[in-house]
Amino acid sequence: MSIDWNRRTCARRGHTTYRPHEAHLEAKLHASTALGAAWRCLRCGDFVLGEPHGSGPAAGAPLVPRGKVLRDLFLLRFLAVERALRGVFVVLAALAVWQFSNSQDAVRQFFDKNLDVVRPIAVHFHYDLDHSPIVDTIRKTFGYKHSTLMVVAALLLAYALVEIVEGVGLWMSKRWAEYLAVVATAAFLPLEIYELTEKVSWLKIATLVINILAVLYIAIGKRLFGLRGGRAAFDEERRSASLLEVETSAGMPTPAHNG
Structure with a gap:
């Protein structure tokens, strides 16, 4: 079943009505009812009771997104949320790298101490910690220079900024x-x-x-x-x-x- 993006949007945000000064256009957008005047919504086309939200020449009417434009706007805002969330996670990763760079020795000591604690358990399950790819990767990070880690943190922050700015811009179309x-x-x-x-x-x-x-x-x-x-x-x-x-x-x- 296809989605009626016009009525879906009007249900969430309300209708948009306009009274053009041109008489022939006013006649097309206006209707008299037992309950009073009604004006046609520029988005969904339904007639809405009450005074129009604006008036003026037809050329000055608000440009109301409709149909495919609304669908595209929904998809873009979905991407905007995804980009913004990704940017937040990358910021957290950058902060973690920065924090690690300032306490590298303490983290190494903590890791080695706890590795010795879990070693008997690993041996019991026939897992060789000394040749584990995960352990080797963690140990390699301890060999990185403080300046290298700071560069990584800065690059992550720059990437996060791009993602967040991109997300905000997409949300605002x-x-x-x-x-x-x-x-x-x-x-x-x-x-x-x-x-x-x-x-x-x-x-x-x-x-x-x-x-x-x-x-x-x-x-x-x-x-x-x-x-x-x-x-x-x-x-x-x-x-x-x-x-x-x-x-x-x-x-x-x-x-x-x-x-």
């Missing part, structure tokens, strides 16, 4: 955020492909597919980088989605052709 999302996501695709050559997992495959689809969806759907007519075609598509624009076009006389 900013076109620069859509460009940032495409560029930033596409930049990491080669790394994700390289990781698959090292070790294949369903999580890595799913992440790669989702990111590729996100890049294609935003770039093509939002007509970025001049695709499908670019910004001019995108703005025209949004204008054509306005009910009042449709009514204006329908009410214009057909130009005569010289035969």
Whole structure:
């Protein structure tokens, strides 16, 4: 069953009505009822009792997102939440690296002490801690210089900032955020492909597919980088989605052709 994005949005945010000064358009958007005047919602097309939310010339009517635009807005906000949450987790990771860099020796002593405690248990289950890949990886981190860890923390913070800014921009439907999302996501695709050559997992495959689809969806759907007519075609598509624009076009006389 398809989703009626117009009525779904009106149910959450309320209707948007407008009284145009042009008499023929006012007649199309206005209705008299036993309960009083009703005006047609510019988003869902239903008639709503009460005074219009605004009035003026048709050209000054609010541009109300409808249909496909609302669906795209929902998907973009889903991506915005995902980007913002990822940014928060990366900030926490950066803080953890920074904290570790300032207490590296204490963490190493704590790790070695507790490793000796669990060693008899590991031997009982025939697990060799001295040749464990996980233990070896942890021990390697103890050999990193303080300056190296600080650089890693700074890079993580920079990446988190990009993700959070991208998330906020996508939530606000900013076109620069859509460009940032495409560029930033596409930049990491080669790394994700390289990781698959090292070790294949369903999580890595799913992440790669989702990111590729996100890049294609935003770039093509939002007509970025001049695709499908670019910004001019995108703005025209949004204008054509306005009910009042449709009514204006329908009410214009057909130009005569010289035969």
